[in-house]
Amino acid sequence: MSEAWARLKKHRAAVISAWVIIILTLIAILAPVIAPHPYDEQFLDQVLASPNARFWLGTDSLGRDMLSRLIYGARVSMAVAFFTAILSLLIGTVYGAASGWFGGWIDGAMMRFVDILDSIPSLVLLILVKVVFDSFSLISEPEWKSMTSMLLALSLVSWVTLARTVRGQVLQVKQMAFVEGARAAGSSSLRMVGIHILPNIMGPVIVLLTFQIPANILAESFMSFLGLGLQPPFASWGVLANDGWRTLRSFPHLMISPGVAIFTAMLAFNLLGDGLRDALDPQMRGRM
Amino acid sequence: MNGLLKVLRLAPWILFGACVLISFCGFNLNPIFIWLTLLSFVVELGLVAVKKGLVFYMLRRLGEALVTLWLIASLTFLLLRILPGGPFDEEKALPPDVKASIEAKYKLHDPLLKQYADYLKGIVTGDLGESYKYTGRNVADIITESVPDSVQLGIYSILVAYLIGIPFGVWAAARQGTWIDALLMTLAISGVAMPSFLIAPIFILIFCFGLGWFEPALWLGPAYYVLPTIVLGIRPAASIARLTRASVLEVIRSDFIRTAKAKGLEESKVLFKHVLRNSMIPVLSLTGPLVASVLTGSFVIEQIFAIPGSAKHLIQSVSNRDYPLILGMTLLFSALLVIANLITDLLISVIDPRVKMS
Numbered sequence: 001m002s003e004a005w006a007r008l009k010k011h012r013a014a015v016i017s018a019w020v021i022i023i024l025t026l027i028a029i030l031a032p033v034i035a036p037h038p039y040d041e042q043f044l045d046q047v048l049a050s051p052n053a054r055f056w057l058g059t060d061s062l063g064r065d066m067l068s069r070l071i072y073g074a075r076v077s078m079a080v081a082f083f084t085a086i087l088s089l090l091i092g093t094v095y096g097a098a099s100g101w102f103g104g105w106i107d108g109a110m111m112r113f114v115d116i117l118d119s120i121p122s123l124v125l126l127i128l129v130k131v132v133f134d135s136f137s138l139i140s141e142p143e144w145k146s147m148t149s150m151l152l153a154l155s156l157v158s159w160v161t162l163a164r165t166v167r168g169q170v171l172q173v174k175q176m177a178f179v180e181g182a183r184a185a186g187s188s189s190l191r192m193v194g195i196h197i198l199p200n201i202m203g204p205v206i207v208l209l210t211f212q213i214p215a216n217i218l219a220e221s222f223m224s225f226l227g228l229g230l231q232p233p234f235a236s237w238g239v240l241a242n243d244g245w246r247t248l249r250s251f252p253h254l255m256i257s258p259g260v261a262i263f264t265a266m267l268a269f270n271l272l273g274d275g276l277r278d279a280l281d282p283q284m285r286g287r288m
Numbered sequence: 289m290n291g292l293l294k295v296l297r298l299a300p301w302i303l304f305g306a307c308v309l310i311s312f313c314g315f316n317l318n319p320i321f322i323w324l325t326l327l328s329f330v331v332e333l334g335l336v337a338v339k340k341g342l343v344f345y346m347l348r349r350l351g352e353a354l355v356t357l358w359l360i361a362s363l364t365f366l367l368l369r370i371l372p373g374g375p376f377d378e379e380k381a382l383p384p385d386v387k388a389s390i391e392a393k394y395k396l397h398d399p400l401l402k403q404y405a406d407y408l409k410g411i412v413t414g415d416l417g418e419s420y421k422y423t424g425r426n427v428a429d430i431i432t433e434s435v436p437d438s439v440q441l442g443i444y445s446i447l448v449a450y451l452i453g454i455p456f457g458v459w460a461a462a463r464q465g466t467w468i469d470a471l472l473m474t475l476a477i478s479g480v481a482m483p484s485f486l487i488a489p490i491f492i493l494i495f496c497f498g499l500g501w502f503e504p505a506l507w508l509g510p511a512y513y514v515l516p517t518i519v520l521g522i523r524p525a526a527s528i529a530r531l532t533r534a535s536v537l538e539v540i541r542s543d544f545i546r547t548a549k550a551k552g553l554e555e556s557k558v559l560f561k562h563v564l565r566n567s568m569i570p571v572l573s574l575t576g577p578l579v580a581s582v583l584t585g586s587f588v589i590e591q592i593f594a595i596p597g598s599a600k601h602l603i604q605s606v607s608n609r610d611y612p613l614i615l616g617m618t619l620l621f622s623a624l625l626v627i628a629n630l631i632t633d634l635l636i637s638v639i640d641p642r643v644k645m646s
Contacts, residue, residue, distance in 0.1 A: 116363070119356050119629070123584040124621045127606055128367065131614065135371045218483060222588055225485055226603055241485045245592065248489050249497060259486025266481035274477075 004203075007279035014275020020268040028074040035068035040233060048251055057257050060243060066254065069235050070261055076236040077265070080151060081216040085209055087155035092162025093205065097193050099163070100170030111167070117160050126223060129153040146231045150223065154216055162208055169201035203280040210273035214266040221262055237262050300328040308447065311440060314509035336638045346634055353630045358408075360622045361615075365407055368611045369400060394418070394612075411619070417612040421605070427616035430601055435620065437507050438597035441516060441589070442582050442624075448521035449528055449578065454571065456525075457532025458564070464537060472529065479526025484585060488519045488592045505594040516593045520585050524578045531574055535567040542566075569640050572632065579628035583621055 008014055027034060036056075037043075047063040049055055057066035099110040117125065133149035173179060174197070182196050221238025223229035225245075230236050237258040244254030303325040311317045337343045382390070391397060394417075395406070410416055416427035460472040495515060496504040503512045539545060540563055548558050587599040598620060605613035 116356055116359050119626050120360060120618065120622045121580050121583040121625050123587055124602065124618055127602065128364065128614075128618060131606055131609075132367060132371060214481070221483060221485075222584070225588055226591055228603065228606060241483075245485065245489070248492065252489055252493055255489045256486065259483055259489070262483045263478075263481055263486055266483070267478065270477060270481050 004279045008275055011275035011278060013271045014279075017268040017271040017275070020264065021272060024074055024265055024268070025078065027071055028078045031071050031075045035065075035071045037065040037068045039068045039072040039235060040064060041068075048247070050251075051253060058251070058253050060240075060254055061247060066240075066257060069240060070237070070257060073235050073237045073240055073258060073261065074265075076230065076234050077217055077220060077238070077262070080154065080220050080230075080236065081213045084151055084154035084158065084216045084220075085212045087151070088157075088159040088162060088212065089205070089209055091155065092159035093166050093198070095159065096163035096166030097170050097198065100167035100174065101193055101197075103171075107167075111164075114160050114163055122157055122219065123222065125157050126153050126219065127228060129156055130223075130228060143231045143234060146229070147234060150220065150229055154219060157219070158212055158216060162205065162212070165204055165208055166201060169204060170197055173197050173200050207273060207277045207280060210269060210276055214269035214273075217262060217265055217269075221258075297332060300325060300332050303328055308443065312444065312510060312513060333634055333638065340638070342637055345637065349630060349633055353626050356626055357619070357623055361408070361411060361619055362404070364615055364618050365404060368615060369403070394420070407615075416616040416619075419610055419613050421608045421610040421613070427612050430613065431598065431616055431620055434596060434598045434601055437595055438586060438590070438599065439624075440513075441507075441520065441586055441595065441597065442579070444513060444517040445521040445582050445586075446524065446575070446578060448517055449524035449582075452521070452525040453528025454532050454568075457529040457571075458536055460529065461533045461536035461540070462559075469533075473533070476526040476529045479522050480530070482522060482526075484519050484523075484588050485592065487522060488515075488589070491515055491519060507593075507595045507597070512593075516589050516595060519592075520582060520589045523585065524581060527578070527581075528571060528574065532567065532571050535570045536563060539563050539567040565639075569636060572639065573636050575632040575635075576625075576629040580625055583625060 041064065043049075043055075043059060043063040043065070045063075046055065046059050048061055049059045049063075051058045055065050055067065057070065059065055060069065095110065095114075099107045120128075130149050130153045133152055134145065139145045139148060170193070179192065179196055182192055187196070217237075220229060220236060221241065224236050224238030225242045227242065230239055232239070240258035241255055241262075244251070244256075244258065248255050303321075307317060307321060307325055310321075333346065334343075337346050395403065398406070407417070414428050416431070419425050419427055419430065422430065456472055456476070460469045460476075463469045492504045492515065495502045501511070502515045504515070506512055507516075545558060545562055548562050549555075586597070587603070589595070590597045590599040591603075598617060601613060602617040602621070604610075605617060
């Protein structure tokens, strides 16, 4: 592990990206402290102002400070991405580990289901899952309803790759001598998977997770951009881009600044993922 | 005889290229031409399959694809039927007898199994039911009307992705470790991280409002095609460039290339005949995931450039709770993806010398 750490520290782009991610996370957490204005405060004499000394990134069509909205947007976008990545990690690990451990026809059936999910384009699946959650009206406030259905939809869509990887790793580790030994010593199935197998497959899982977060940021912003995602007052970067798109010709900065924010986050996570993959699994170097 | 055979083997690709060119220049493509191209591909695949003994494998893959589609159709049907709240529960409650007669029109009173059987029969006969929202229009008609634009956009983007991605990937691999390699790979990772709603407005501002070369919206001719195609193709192009570079580097280091060089083959011959052919296999097998990402990306692109394609209908059908349209569109997009995966697998089995009768 320390060897991997040393390799990662030599990867300059990955180190810089890690710092960018830390800064973005701090911005997201400290949004109320950093933001120059509340994200929903309207300056009615300053509607659609261009970037200036008072409003560094200008104001939107309702006279709200764009910089503050971007800072709060970091909060929503990153929180959604982190939370869904963790949830999909849990689902994917349990599903993949079970499939790989039991093997046989259970494995066949479970993987067949994963194949089917994979044959539906992810945005379509996301829309379907959202339709289902939306029609169970468990939550009455529309903004929290759209938030929970987005969180659940994203986590239910993105566990598939993780499940495949975990299954593959479990199948590999299952053959190894120390697992045979533990089995001979009388360990139960659950204990074997939990104690002996899972720690051994953490490397690839961490790498996948690092790539999953930017994918979730993008998926959330796509859905919000299409008007199927979050509702005000949750202003994620995708919601901001959707707002800005309507005034593109005259006020392009309103669409470009959330785009740049997403680009920065995606780039940082992808570069860190590359670095982690090279560090944790030297054989995979240079692959996708 | 051999020359004739070679021309025959190239025929599907030539036809395909002609189709793309004709449609790109804004002419209407005669459906007979498309069917001819498809037929020539099937004939070629069949011939190669017989020659390599892959007939059974191909038929099995075809069967698997059909089963997958059937399962998707059934799952979506079940999903939408178990939802609480019917599609006609609107804010303004309908009088009960009106609601009953509407539900009777769409046969929502039939037992679930009969509805399911009718639905499957409908798919086979090309009748996907009447839309709830656009009364009097069959979902199949809405699809046939909107899908050509979407398919056109998708095929152009994938072609652009390969035409940009492969040469740049090979170039970067050939100059491994130099500043060219570093520059190209920086561009590639930026392309992967670039959301389309950042690049699209920038391009629209420069090329439509600034230079006036292209049109910013609709789908009516070459001037309308260029920008959406490029914006949609950038992410896949970037992944292809990265994968091509990695794959070429791996093949260059392998033993049989060393052998080829050692026996004195020319450098360029080794590169084009051995390295490229072998390193293209992983790149081509990326086509399935690429189609998936292009399908997803096309939703945003169709929205930004106001292209009257299928994605728009799916988005609207969701807010309208138009269940037949949601079902039809889900089936359409899944079918496109399943077909793309099938074609990829079949092409790989034809190109890859290691795939033989198993």
